[in-house]
Amino acid sequence: MEESDDERRTWDENQIRKYDIKMKSVPKHSFVDPIVMEIMLEGRPVIITDSKMVEPAAKWNLKYLARHMGNTNCNVIVSKDHNFKYYDDKCVQKAVRAKFVPPHKKVTMKIGEFVDKIKEMSPGGERLYLQQALTHSVGTEIVKDFLQFKWDYIKGIQKEMGWGSLTSNLLLIGMEGNVTPCHYDEQENLFAQVKGYKRILLFPPEQFECLYPHPVWHPHDRQSQVDFDDPDLTKFPKFANAMAQEAIVGPGDVLFIPNYWFHHVESLQNGGYTVSVNFWYKSKSTGAVAYPLNATQKMAIMRNVEKMLVDALRDPDEVGPLLRNLTLGRYH
Numbered sequence: 411m412e413e414s415d416d417e418r419r420t421w422d423e424n425q426i427r428k429y430d431i432k433m434k435s436v437p438k439h440s441f442v443d444p445i446v447m448e449i450m451l452e453g454r455p456v457i458i459t460d461s462k463m464v465e466p467a468a469k470w471n472l473k474y475l476a477r478h479m480g481n482t483n484c485n486v487i488v489s490k491d492h493n494f495k496y497y498d499d500k501c502v503q504k505a506v507r508a509k510f511v512p513p514h515k516k517v518t519m520k521i522g523e524f525v526d527k528i529k530e531m532s533p534g535g536e537r538l539y540l541q542q543a544l545t546h547s548v549g550t551e552i553v554k555d556f557l558q559f560k561w562d563y564i565k566g567i568q569k570e571m572g573w574g575s576l577t578s579n580l581l582l583i584g585m586e587g588n589v590t591p592c593h594y595d596e597q598e599n600l601f602a603q604v605k606g607y608k609r610i611l612l613f614p615p616e617q618f619e620c621l622y623p624h625p626v627w628h629p630h631d632r633q634s635q636v637d638f639d640d641p642d643l644t645k646f647p648k649f650a651n652a653m654a655q656e657a658i659v660g661p662g663d664v665l666f667i668p669n670y671w672f673h674h675v676e677s678l679q680n681g682g683y684t685v686s687v688n689f690w691y692k693s694k695s696t697g698a699v700a701y702p703l704n705a706t707q708k709m710a711i712m713r714n715v716e717k718m719l720v721d722a723l724r725d726p727d728e729v730g731p732l733l734r735n736l737t738l739g740r741y742h
């Protein structure tokens with residue numbers, strides 16, 4: 411497609427994927443409104459408008475990025491369909507590796523090649539998703555823009571929220587219609603939308619039981635097993651009770667995705683390519699644990715139990731039977 415500066419000023423319903431999920435809207439407020447920090451301090455998502463947090467990135471269109479990131483070898487995910495279901499090939503135990511079929515492949519390419527490929531995207535053809543950590547190596551102009559982000563505002567949030575260090579910023583360039591299926595991360599996330607529109611469905615940790623994440627030792631650790639395009643309500647009956655909080659973000663919007671909150675992310679269909687920059691932070695150290703524990707702490711406990719069991723049993727296939735023997739008929 412031609413580099414059109416008159417990018418879509420807005421979006422419409424038929425660009426949104428239709429899922430059979432009950433949903434309500436994520437609150438949206440200007441960065442000057444004190445309610446933004448109130449909502450964030452409650453550990454709830456909020457869309458922050460007009461912050462100009464990553465304003466210097468507004469000029470990051472494909473032409474500009476190709477010109478200033480030309481020599482960077484970028485990580486690009488190639489998928490045969492619209493889903494980009496993250497997997498971690500490092501933790502794949504050999505037993506599991508044999509059965510695991512990676513849903514996409516990871517390649518590196520120069521951004522110029524990436525730009526040419528997404529221009530020739532054919533419907534039903536393979537899709538690309540560039541995700542590149544923003545480090546000093548992406549080129550001096552890009553680094554210059556990055557240093558001109560509103561770091562005083564960003565650091566103000568980090569301090570008030572008591573977060574740990576900024577662990578990484580990912581530059582994400584997605585093709586229209588790309589989907590990152592429902593998953594959670596173990597970090598706080600300030601998700602800045604730079605170009606194009608994305609729709610995010612968020613679910614609180616309390617809905618863990620409705621979203622059935624893969625076992626911790628599985629390559630798809632942290633990802634929901636439920637296929638939103640075709641949910642199997644026999645295997646995952648509680649998915650019918652899931653209630654999403656929907657956020658549609660466009661250029662200049664920043665979405666707070668709290669630690670351990672499940673999120674499904676889609677680049678709107680027929681909306682052109684999208685550019686996002688995320689800011690992942692280590693979460694606040696739990697410190698003195700208050701009882702009753704909250705859902706996030708219980709998810710962390712469940713992760714530790716699974717890790718301990720797979721270490722103790724060695725064979726991942728023995729974890730299920732042992733947990734069933736432990737709980738069925740005894741704990742309910």
Ligand SMILES: CC1(C)c2ccccc2-c2ccc(C[C@@H](CC(=O)O)C(=O)C(=O)O)cc21
Nearest residue numbers: 487494496497539541582590595599675688
């Ligand atoms: C799917 C993809 C490209 C990927 C493949 C393989 C390994 C890692 C990742 C990865 C990590 C983060 C995102 C950004 C975002 C989702 C979105 O914007 O699409 C999101 O989930 C977040 O900011 O937390 C996207 C990806």
Ligand SMILES: [Zn+2]
Nearest residue numbers: 593594595673
């Ligand atoms: Zn994520």
